[in-house]
Amino acid sequence: MTDRAASDLAVHAVGLVKTFGADRAVDGVDLTVRQGTVYGVLGPNGAGKTTTVKMLAGLLRPDGGEARIFGHDVVREPDAVRRRVGLTGQYASLDEDLTGTENLVLLGRLTGHTKAGARDRAGRTLRTFGLLEAGGRQVKTYSGGMRRRLDIGASLLNAPDLLFLDEPTTGLDPRSRNQVWEMVRVIVGQGKTVLLTTQYLDEVDRLASRIAVIDRGRVIAEGTKGELKASVGAGAVHLRLRDAVQRAEAEQVLVMTLGAEVQRESDPLALTARIGRGNNGNAEGGAAGRASRALAELARRDITVDSFSLGQPSLDEVFLALTDRRTAPASAGAEKEGVT
Amino acid sequence: MSTTTPGDTAGRNGGPPLVPGEPLVELLAMERPHPPGPVSASLAFGHRSMLKIKHIPEQLADVTVLPVMLVLMFTYLFGGALAGSPREYIQYLLPGVLVMSVVMTTMYTGIAIKNDIDKGVLDRFRMLPIWRPSTLVGHLLGDVLRYSIASAVMLAAGLLIGFRPGGGVPGVLAGVLLLVVFAFAFSWVGTMFGLLVRDERTVIGASMTVIFPLNFLSDIFVDPQTMPGWLQKLVDNNPITHVASAVRGLMDGRSPGADVAWTLGWSAVLIAVFGSATMRLYQRK
Numbered sequence: 001m002t003d004r005a006a007s008d009l010a011v012h013a014v015g016l017v018k019t020f021g022a023d024r025a026v027d028g029v030d031l032t033v034r035q036g037t038v039y040g041v042l043g044p045n046g047a048g049k050t051t052t053v054k055m056l057a058g059l060l061r062p063d064g065g066e067a068r069i070f071g072h073d074v075v076r077e078p079d080a081v082r083r084r085v086g087l088t089g090q091y092a093s094l095d096e097d098l099t100g101t102e103n104l105v106l107l108g109r110l111t112g113h114t115k116a117g118a119r120d121r122a123g124r125t126l127r128t129f130g131l132l133e134a135g136g137r138q139v140k141t142y143s144g145g146m147r148r149r150l151d152i153g154a155s156l157l158n159a160p161d162l163l164f165l166d167e168p169t170t171g172l173d174p175r176s177r178n179q180v181w182e183m184v185r186v187i188v189g190q191g192k193t194v195l196l197t198t199q200y201l202d203e204v205d206r207l208a209s210r211i212a213v214i215d216r217g218r219v220i221a222e223g224t225k226g227e228l229k230a231s232v233g234a235g236a237v238h239l240r241l242r243d244a245v246q247r248a249e250a251e252q253v254l255v256m257t258l259g260a261e262v263q264r265e266s267d268p269l270a271l272t273a274r275i276g277r278g279n280n281g282n283a284e285g286g287a288a289g290r291a292s293r294a295l296a297e298l299a300r301r302d303i304t305v306d307s308f309s310l311g312q313p314s315l316d317e318v319f320l321a322l323t324d325r326r327t328a329p330a331s332a333g334a335e336k337e338g339v340t
Numbered sequence: 341m342s343t344t345t346p347g348d349t350a351g352r353n354g355g356p357p358l359v360p361g362e363p364l365v366e367l368l369a370m371e372r373p374h375p376p377g378p379v380s381a382s383l384a385f386g387h388r389s390m391l392k393i394k395h396i397p398e399q400l401a402d403v404t405v406l407p408v409m410l411v412l413m414f415t416y417l418f419g420g421a422l423a424g425s426p427r428e429y430i431q432y433l434l435p436g437v438l439v440m441s442v443v444m445t446t447m448y449t450g451i452a453i454k455n456d457i458d459k460g461v462l463d464r465f466r467m468l469p470i471w472r473p474s475t476l477v478g479h480l481l482g483d484v485l486r487y488s489i490a491s492a493v494m495l496a497a498g499l500l501i502g503f504r505p506g507g508g509v510p511g512v513l514a515g516v517l518l519l520v521v522f523a524f525a526f527s528w529v530g531t532m533f534g535l536l537v538r539d540e541r542t543v544i545g546a547s548m549t550v551i552f553p554l555n556f557l558s559d560i561f562v563d564p565q566t567m568p569g570w571l572q573k574l575v576d577n578n579p580i581t582h583v584a585s586a587v588r589g590l591m592d593g594r595s596p597g598a599d600v601a602w603t604l605g606w607s608a609v610l611i612a613v614f615g616s617a618t619m620r621l622y623q624r625k
Contacts, residue, residue: 059463061624082469083372093460095388097395102388109384110468112373121370128363138395154464159370183364190368 010035010070010162010193011056017064018051025051027217028065033195033210035070035161038188040208041197048217049197050090053166056195057087069162086155090167093151096140100131100150103139104157111158125153145176152183163187165196169203181206213322220322236311237273237291242304244268250303257294269306378471385465385478390485402448403490407441408497414561415501422562427502434498435515435588436560439580441494442487442523443555447547449483450530454540473619480527487523491516507593515590518603522583525607528614535621554580579606 011033018026026048033039043049054060056067058078066073072080094103101122108118126135129149134142139150148168155163165184169177184194184207198204204211204225211228213221221228237258241250247264251271254262260273275287291310298305376384393400414433419426453476456462465475495503495512505512533546557571558580564572575581582602589596 054463057467059466079375079469082467083375085467087463087467089460089463093464095392095461096459097392098388099395102391106384106388107464107468110376110381110465110470112375112469117373121367124363124367128367156367158469159368159372186364187368190365192368 008034009068010037011039011067011195013052013056013065013067015065016052016055016062016067018048018055018060019063024217026055026062029214029217029219031056031067031212031219033193035193036188036191037210038184038194038196038208040204040211041195041214042199042201042204042211043197043214044199047214049214050166051217052214053087053164053195053197057085057164058082059087083158084160085162085164086158086160087164088148088151088155088166088168090170094139094147094154097138099136099138100126100142101135103150104154107154108157113157121157125156129153143176145172145179148172148176148180149183152180156187160192162193162195165194167197167199170199215322237275237294238307238309238311239271239273239305240267240307241269241271242306246303247271249301250298250305253297253301253303254294257297258290375469378474381468381470381474382477382481385475386481387478389479389482393482393485399448400486400489403441403445403486404493406444407437407490407494410437410441411494411497412501418561430498430501430503431592432563432588433561434494434503435591436558436584438491438494438515439519439522439584439587440555440560441490442519443526443580444551445486445490446483446523446527447530447533447544447551448486449479449527450532450534450543450547451540452479453531453534454537454543457535458540472623476531476618476622479531480524483527484520484524487520488516491519505591505593507591511591511593515587518590518600519583519587522603522607525610525615528610528618532614532618532621535618554578558584560584579603582606 009032011031013029013031016026016029016031017024029048029052031039031041031052041049041052051060055062056069056074058074058081061075066075068074069081070084072084074081095106098106104122104125105118108121109115111118113121122135123132126132129152131146131150131153134146139147142150152165152168165180168180168184172180181203184196188194194207196204196207208225210224211222212219213228237254237260239250239254241247247268251262251264254260254271254273258273258275260275262271262273264270265272275290287310291308295305295308411430411434414437415426415430419429419433423429423432453462456465456475462475466472495516507514529550530543530547533543537543537546557575558578559575560580564575564581567575579602582599583606586596586599586603589599
């Protein structure tokens with residue numbers, strides 16, 4: 001790697017390893033994150049996401065490998081790293097007994113602001129995150145969304161250049177989730193870097209430009225959204241008929257129009273078809289087009305359809321596809337997001 | 341979770357979701373300040389402990405109600421039998437019970453630190469570019485306040501029922517000061533358990549296993565002269581005996597030089613052993 005390219009990197013980790021007893025929680029993770037981008041780390045519970053983030057943020061000492069943040073080694077120069085990063089963990093890590101204002105003033109003081117500066121900064125943070133009225137209340141009275149916003153606000157007190165968001169939307173309602181996403185967009189719009197971990201494909205899809213999929217402590221796929229999706233397939237069509245007698249004919253239609261393998265569900269009215277990679281390389285557009293052709297053909301043959309949905313590949317399916325491409329079953333519970 | 345939590349002004353009335361936009365950009369554009377030194381960081385954490393006492397005054401029950409109960413119980417239960425009368429016994433007992441209560445309070449430091457770890461607050465503090473142990477020092481500073489409150493309450497209760505220290509105000513203050521110094525040093529034992537064990541109950545259990553025998557195998561309740569020889573040896577070498585004797589002597593207006601020296605020596609040893617072990621555990625976590 002040339003010097004110019006290396007200085008461009010917010011995160012550069014090679015072969016990170018962390019073991020807890022016999023368990024290799026992180027087993028040789030490489031990550032490269034360019035400055036000014038959102039990088040998504042996707043994986044299920046226990047995949048090693050949080051452990052990886054903790055090592056990158058200098059909270060856990062790696063048992064192997066090394067990591068640099070803006071060129072600073074996380075083990076040898078922890079203070080240089082901490083000055084430039086912020087971290088919002090999976091669980092809002094604030095003092096619940098203190099009020100929102102007290103939390104922010106305390107953390108502001110500890111960041112190095114003067115007393116007056118910390119108060120001013122706390123007030124502006126509360127206003128920015130819509131918590132001005134709640135500032136005088138103990139954090140234990142806050143809703144989940146409010147806590148998360150306060151937590152993110154606290155992580156920005158040192159105006160970090162790199163923000164780690166460890167599952168920032170887990171357990172949030174849809175509105176709060178949208179707020180967090182909007183914040184991420186504004187933050188990155190200012191040239192900052194965000195490394196985000198999540199269990200939701202949808203989330204990295206909306207925010208991240210590059211994605212690493214991690215499972216059992218290893219990166220099993222890495223690339224841009226397009227590359228990742230194309231490697232997984234476009235998703236699955238779920239179909240529910242009015243009349244079970246028509247199922248065989250409907251199955252034929254799906255095979256013909258979608259070019260996909262079709263599976264009969266135990267429900268005599270239901271069918272599931274997995275749509276593979278499109279020929280034109282644009283998997284999503286291809287899938288939608290083929291799905292609408294399938295619907296039209298079903299209608300032409302007077303097959304009554306009660307529900308029809310085109311699901312994005314669920315995380316389950318992504319993993320099955322990435323870990324074992326030959327035997328990925330279609331009934332792995334695709335997230336249904338289409339029309340019903 | 342509810343969208344009607346009071347005080348949540350973001351995107352209220354079902355309006356569009358909050359887009360912080362401009363103000364957020366301003367926050368991000370800020371100049372990064374210089375990290376605080378160890379002393380300011382420790383004081384900031386000390387202030388946090390004070391705020392916790394302000395918000396949860398119930399926690400002071402441990403350092404007020406229980407000690408007063410102990411003074412009353414022991415004075416009136418044993419006073420007649422051990423010293424002829426409760427009034428005579430309290431002159432001997434009160435400084436010792438003061439030591440016992442404050443030493444028992446030290447285990448709460450461990451519990452507080454365990455809570456910080458479990459709630460993830462400690463991780464946030466460890467992300468700050470500050471002298472790491474300042475978090476622990478701040479806790480201990482808050483505890484010094486608790487020890488002082490406990491001492492004041494017990495002394496007030498004692499004075500009401502007939503405690504008349506011969507050393508007057510200076511003697512009593514000297515005694516409390518010495519006790520607070522020892523308690524600060526002893527707190528590192530609880531702090532170490534807080535970092536070491538898996539749950540809160542174990543912190544209490546482990547601390548009590550240390551604190552209980554130390555308190556009872558001392559000269560807090562009775563003069564060791566009445567004990568069998570082997571027990572006397574044990575009691576005479578118990579740090580709590582030195583502390584209790586020193587505090588009793590100071591409050592009584594004597595000058596218990598040797599016991600004060602022993603107490604300060606034990607304090608130094610406790611800080612050297614448990615303080616450094618705690619710091620090592622904390623850095624490694």
